[in-house]
Amino acid sequence: MSIEVKIGATxxxxxxxxxEDVNVFASVSTDLNPIHLNEEAAKKTIFKQRVVHGHLxxxxxxxxxxxxxxxxxxxxxxxxxxxxxxxxxxxTITATVxxxxxxxxxxxxTLQVVATNEEGVAVIKGQATxxxxxxxxxxx
Amino acid sequence: MSIEVKIGATxxxxxxxxxEDVNVFASVSTDLNPIHLNEEAAKKTIFKQRVVHGHLxxxxxxxxxxxxxxxxxxxxxxxxxxxxxxxxxxxTITATVxxxxxxxxxxxxTLQVVATNEEGVAVIKGQATxxxxxxxxxxx
Numbered sequence: 219m220s221i222e223v224k225i226g227a228t229x230x231x232x233x234x235x236x237x238e239d240v241n242v243f244a245s246v247s248t249d250l251n252p253i254h255l256n257e258e259a260a261k262k263t264i265f266k267q268r269v270v271h272g273h274l275x276x277x278x279x280x281x282x283x284x285x286x287x288x289x290x291x292x293x294x295x296x297x298x299x300x301x302x303x304x305x306x307x308x309x310t311i312t313a314t315v316x317x318x319x320x321x322x323x324x325x326x327x328t329l330q331v332v333a334t335n336e337e338g339v340a341v342i343k344g345q346a347t348x349x350x351x352x353x354x355x356x357x358x
Numbered sequence: 359m360s361i362e363v364k365i366g367a368t369x370x371x372x373x374x375x376x377x378e379d380v381n382v383f384a385s386v387s388t389d390l391n392p393i394h395l396n397e398e399a400a401k402k403t404i405f406k407q408r409v410v411h412g413h414l415x416x417x418x419x420x421x422x423x424x425x426x427x428x429x430x431x432x433x434x435x436x437x438x439x440x441x442x443x444x445x446x447x448x449x450t451i452t453a454t455v456x457x458x459x460x461x462x463x464x465x466x467x468t469l470q471v472v473a474t475n476e477e478g479v480a481v482i483k484g485q486a487t488x489x490x491x492x493x494x495x496x497x498x
Contacts, residue, residue: 231388239386246379247417248371251424251432263431264491272434273420277387277413284391291403292391294412298438351404 221287223317223327223353229287230314231278235270237307243274270305276342278313279331287315288327288350295326299344303335310336315346325353361427363457363467363493369427370454371418375410377447383414410445416482418453419471427455428467428490435466439484443475450476455486465493 221227244250252259253269260268276299284292305311311333319328327350333342361367384390392399393409400408416439424432445451451473459468467490473482 233388235386242382243386243417246375246383246414247421248373249417249421249424251421252430253424264433271417271420272437273413273417274386277383277389277411280411280413281387281389281391284389284393290392293404294441296438296440297412298436300436301434 220289223288223320223350225317225320227287228314228316229282230312231282231286232310232312233278234308234310235274235305237268240268240270240274240307243271247271247273249273265304265306268307270307272299272301272305272342275305275311275313275333278311278333279315279346282313282315283329283346283348287317288348288353291350291352293349293351294346295349296347297331297344299331299342301342303339303341305335305341311341313342320353325350327353360429363428363460363490365457365460367427368454368456369422370452371422371426372450372452373418374448374450375414375445377408380408380410380414380447383411387411387413389413405444405446408447410447412439412441412445412482415445415451415453415473416484418451418473419455419486422453422455423469423486423488427457428488428493431490431492433489433491434486435489436487437471437484439471439482441482443479443481445475445481451481453482460493465490467493
């Protein structure tokens with residue numbers, strides 16, 4: 219995918235996280251919190267069912283930034299995220315990023331990031347700042 | 359593990375991320391950025407070698423918060439993270455959280471989070487805010 223790097227440019231990715239995805243993420247992250255893994259334990263929480271790790275959902279942004287917009291060569295500098303609503307297994311989540319600032323002096327880009335569920339409810343909102351060295355080349 | 363939930367309380371976890379961990383995370387997150395996966399492509403970047411996804415390293419905080427401090431029942435509300443230095447394969451990273459605020463009116467806890475490498479260099483610094491419903495019980 220090749221999207222022009224400019225203010226207002228957007229890119230999205232969608233994914234439904236399976237039970238297997240969550241189990242695998244729990245293993246590599248060491249986050250074995252039963253609310254994510256154990257259906258019986260999760261039933262006793264306010265969510266009443268297993269919840270996908272917020273960090274796993276949020277990683278969709280990392281995929282967009284590193285692969286789609288701004289794309290290859292991107293280096294993550296900063297991310298903030300508010301977790302607004304739970305994400306359950308097999309719900310399709312759409313993550314979207316939008317460029318809101320490009321620094322004039324350095325190849326540093328700020329993006330608003332939002333993830334929504336199938337009902338259009340925002341589950342994560344935040345901001346990411348990335349270094350995008352190819353921008354130097356674009357401007358040269 | 360059971361650590362008293364109070365200002366100044368800390369907890370840590372350490373992990374070295376293997377090539378397999380990074381490959382698995384790439385798959386579940388959809389982040390197939392070659393800087394993480396492809397040694398030849400990574401050699402051409404400023405880091406000269408494969409880099410662990412920042413979101414994967416950052417997920418250590420999720421494990422600590424949900425399992426150790428404040429512990430089971432924790433719900434993530436917000437996280438900010440600055441990615442200060444790259445993390446390479448098989449480097450042991452130690453993530454530490456410290457409670458810096460506990461709200462009086464609600465069971466909401468704010469923690470400073472930091473991850474350091476084997477040389478003691480901070481690779482991630484940030485802040486997390488979590489809802490910890492058991493706090494209501496502690497205070498009752």
